Amino acid sequence: MLSKKKTGVTITDVARLAGVSTATAGRVLGDYGYSSREKREKVLSAAQALGYRPNLLARSLITGRTKTIGVVAGDIQSPFYASILRGISNVAERNDFGLIITNSDENIEHEIRSVRLLLEKQVDGMIVSPCDPEGGEHLVSVVAAGIPIVQIDRQVHSLGADFVGVDNKQGAHDAVARLLAQGHRRIGMIGELGYGDWSIEEFFALASAPSYASDSLYPSWQRLHGYVEAHREAGVPLDPMLIGRSRSYSAQGAQHQAQMLLSNKSRPTALFTADGLMTEGTMAAVAESDLALPDDLSVICFDDLDWMGFVRPRLDAVAQPRGAMGEAAAQLLLDRIAGNDEPEKRIVMRTRQIVRGSVAPPRALPGQAVSVTGQ
Amino acid sequence: MLSKKKTGVTITDVARLAGVSTATAGRVLGDYGYSSREKREKVLSAAQALGYRPNLLARSLITGRTKTIGVVAGDIQSPFYASILRGISNVAERNDFGLIITNSDENIEHEIRSVRLLLEKQVDGMIVSPCDPEGGEHLVSVVAAGIPIVQIDRQVHSLGADFVGVDNKQGAHDAVARLLAQGHRRIGMIGELGYGDWSIEEFFALASAPSYASDSLYPSWQRLHGYVEAHREAGVPLDPMLIGRSRSYSAQGAQHQAQMLLSNKSRPTALFTADGLMTEGTMAAVAESDLALPDDLSVICFDDLDWMGFVRPRLDAVAQPRGAMGEAAAQLLLDRIAGNDEPEKRIVMRTRQIVRGSVAPPRALPGQAVSVTGQ
DNA sequence: CTGAAAGCGCTTACAG
DNA sequence: CTGAAAGCGCTTACAG
Known part of the structure; x- marks a missing residue:
């Protein structure tokens, strides 16, 4: 048994009460076409009295909008x-x-x-x-x-079709460059990196060309491109083993990748996460580890989330103007x-580096010689 | 100049191509009324050929749904x-x-x-x-x-009208009872507590009556009611000064209230936050303070947010099945x-206490004697 | 099972 | 400025 929706007050009801045609009532109520002050007032008060509400469906059917x-x-x-x-x-x-x-x-x-x-x-x-x-x-x-x-x-x-996004390459580049400037030489990245018919090695080769354009790629690849460029500028060699590829937007996937990276004996001294979900998974892995931020591990996250400002240490982020x-x-x-x-049109918005204290120079790891060069 | 929206393929077009009436086409396409297999197939293939998509506006105008x-x-x-x-x-x-x-x-x-x-x-x-x-x-x-x-x-x-919510009083009660059981005697609460014509003192008086029903109050008041009940059961006196009332859903307001509470010389040894936004503001205040969780301050938050599971210490929460x-x-x-x-109908769902490590027994504060009874 | 006709609640030319 | 008429794209009785 369906509840019968009361067919509300229509423009016909209003017109009748106001003593005008539906066309006139429509012109007043829909605010199109001419209407004399006199009729206008009659229609308006009739509408008021009846509690008239326009049925936008009917209007749209005609106007096509x-x-x-x-x-x-x-x-x-x-x-x-x-x-x-x-x-x-x-x-x-x-x-x-x-x-x-x-x-x-x-x-x-x-x-x-x-x-x-x-x-x-x-x-x-x-x-x-x-x-x-x-x-x-x-x-x-x-x-x-x-x-x-x-x-x-x-x-x-x-x-x-038009597009609105952020400058992913630049944002990632600046974050990774900051880690490199602090002396980090093994910087891990956790990203979705799902689409793309290439391996990380192959992408590194492609993206190392100064003329390479990643504009049309998916965000995580653009961010990896920024990572590559920062390394090239700093003259630091790339290592595919440092890239954790979750292949799907899933915090679990990211957590798994981060665990792998961090449990490696030549683990990264810094991590760059490629989006909010990757950050959540990565931070879960970090929380489970013995590593203290920023002394044991520096972190910068792409996308600034509310909580990053009040955890300890506060997390550095690349903020997108969402x-x-x-x-x-x-x-x-x-x-x-x-x-x-x-x-x-393509609107590419700028990201903003937010520095809060989750980045520090690397410490020597057991069994590894680290040469801190810094800036 | 308005872009003219192309009037798409209509049921009339389909009917014409299929060689049937619009009524029949409608019956097939809308899947109502009878239709012979023969006509059915004709209509369907005509629709396919033309790329027909129903205009839900027109349908709704008639059906009223x-x-x-x-x-x-x-x-x-x-x-x-x-x-x-x-x-x-x-x-x-x-x-x-x-x-x-x-x-x-x-x-x-x-x-x-x-x-x-x-x-x-x-x-x-x-x-x-x-x-x-x-x-x-x-x-x-x-x-x-x-x-x-x-x-x-x-x-x-x-x-x-029907209602879906959670058992706010119970959730708050259980959280506060847990703090009391740990020996906390000065438990602060940060809540919106906006509507309500009473002061905290007055509400304490009302809510102390065992028969008091807060079901129809706003969530933060129900949560304060739980706070009151837990105190009554434990025989711990209430202190209105421990309640930070932000009066609006604003993290800034909560942060301010938390700062006030924490800077007091007889500050609370534990905090209970009444919702996600209050938690954010409170945690911002805590991050700015010198207090270490959970040794200097215990915290339980109403509403479990993603990040509470991977900050350090992880935060205890009252989870709502959002x-x-x-x-x-x-x-x-x-x-x-x-x-x-x-x-x-009233559907009142249960909350779940999540214990992660942001609760510990209180330590003696400088200049204060604290008798730890707890379990 | 099918079609012709009416109609959902509006807006839109078109006369006047 | 106003009204009678047509019509947006469908569905719904109603005959057949």
Whole structure:
């Protein structure tokens, strides 16, 4: 037995009470077209008396615009997406847009399902964090249908849609360069590094070329590129054994990789983590170890999370402007929805190095000679 | 200049290509009513060929149901709401429902605006975390209009809508009792404690009566009630000076309250924080102090956040089943939408004490005699 | 099982 | 400035 939803007050009811046509009532209530002050007041007070609320569905069916944007996030529960969503939500509310939110869980089937739902709900545009750089046919067809997409954090090759992200290479480069300047020579990195048909060795070879461009790669690879560049500039040789590749966005995977790295007899003296989830897994591994930060191990994390400011030691981080990324993406999308047809835009935002005390010069490890050169 | 949205393929197009009426096409595509295998196949292949996607707006306009639920959260960026939303989202996706999300920012005007938007978007039901226990007229009118509401975490008095929350009193009681059992006699609490027309002294007097019921109060007051009960059971006198009342959901406010408490010459030897945000502020204050956990100060936090498991020392917490709360609320709402008209339901979920090492017996403070009784 | 017709609640030309 | 009419893309009785 379905509960029968009361068919609320309609524009027809208002028009009848006000003694005008539905067209006139519509013009007043929808604030389009002309209306005399007299009719206007009649309609308004009738609407008030009846408690009229417009049915946006009906309006959208005609206008072809829903004033709704859809989002496909990786996982709305993660601090990264939660902050981005907040930024998107701010802009949406400010512009009287609704927001439909879905998760892909980094699964292409889910992503396709989400996009279909958003399409059927007739969103005016979408913000998507695509989970497969190569699997974007479903997105191509959205764009082809004239529905704007803004990609966030990650992108599909040759989709030709706007993009908002951060300068991953620069952020990682600066963090790793700081560790190198402190004298670290064995710097571990824990990253997702999932897509990519190459081994770490092969990527090192590619990325060592000064002309190598990683712009279209996934964030963790761009961050590894920054790692490589910092090493090249410092003249420090690369060691593939120092790279922990979790291959999926999972704290457990990262924890496992960090444990492996730290239990090695020639363990790294510093760790660079490639995102929030990798940081959580890595810190869990560190907490289980006997290592004291920063004396036994220096750490810098990509993405600054709330708690990093009040644990001991406080953790150094590469901060991404997550809220601003969401706002920029939403604003760009609204511009597109409003008809802005300038060429494809790429907004690459700057990261910020946050120094708090989780970096110190390396100490000599048992059985190892460490030459501290520093800056 | 508005970009003209291409009016996609409609059921009329499909019907024409398939050589059937729109009614028949609708029956096949919408999977309602009868259809012969022959027509069915024709319609399906025509739809496939044209790339038909139903326009859910049109369907909803007729059926009066949008298969969409709306959520009014406090702040989707907080880990508390982010997890709840994930739970809601899981159930929604599983049932092919869309999800429209808004924030109230604990501001009644925003909440009213959000509810209006959801109403105009014709959601089939709402999940709301109301920000004012007394200000619920806008919610009353929603329920009166036949649109089900499930309240989460907090509730409006006498709204007569379902509710999903946790046993705040019990959770707080057990945490504080554990501190008392360790010998703590001066236990501070940092909480929002915003609504309520009483002072802490007055509340202590009220809540000391064994028959006092705090079920309809805001969570932080219920948690303070648990604090009071644990003290009464242990025969430990209450001291209003030990309660830091931030009066708003703000980490800064909590930090300030914690600083005040900790800088007092007869400072507490243990702290109980009443929610995630209070914990963040409190931990910031602790990080700035000279106090070492757990030797100088024991801590238990209400709400278990990811990072509490891998900081040092790991933090003890009262875990709320946030994801399950969201799932339960969404499931209950879907039941109501499906027509379940049983009497108002209250789902009160259990918390779980998580012991990790941030609690130890108190040490004597300079200039104070401490009698450790504990077990 | 199928089709013609009406209609959901609005907005949009089009006359006046 | 206003109203009668048509129509957005579907679903729903109602005949057949």
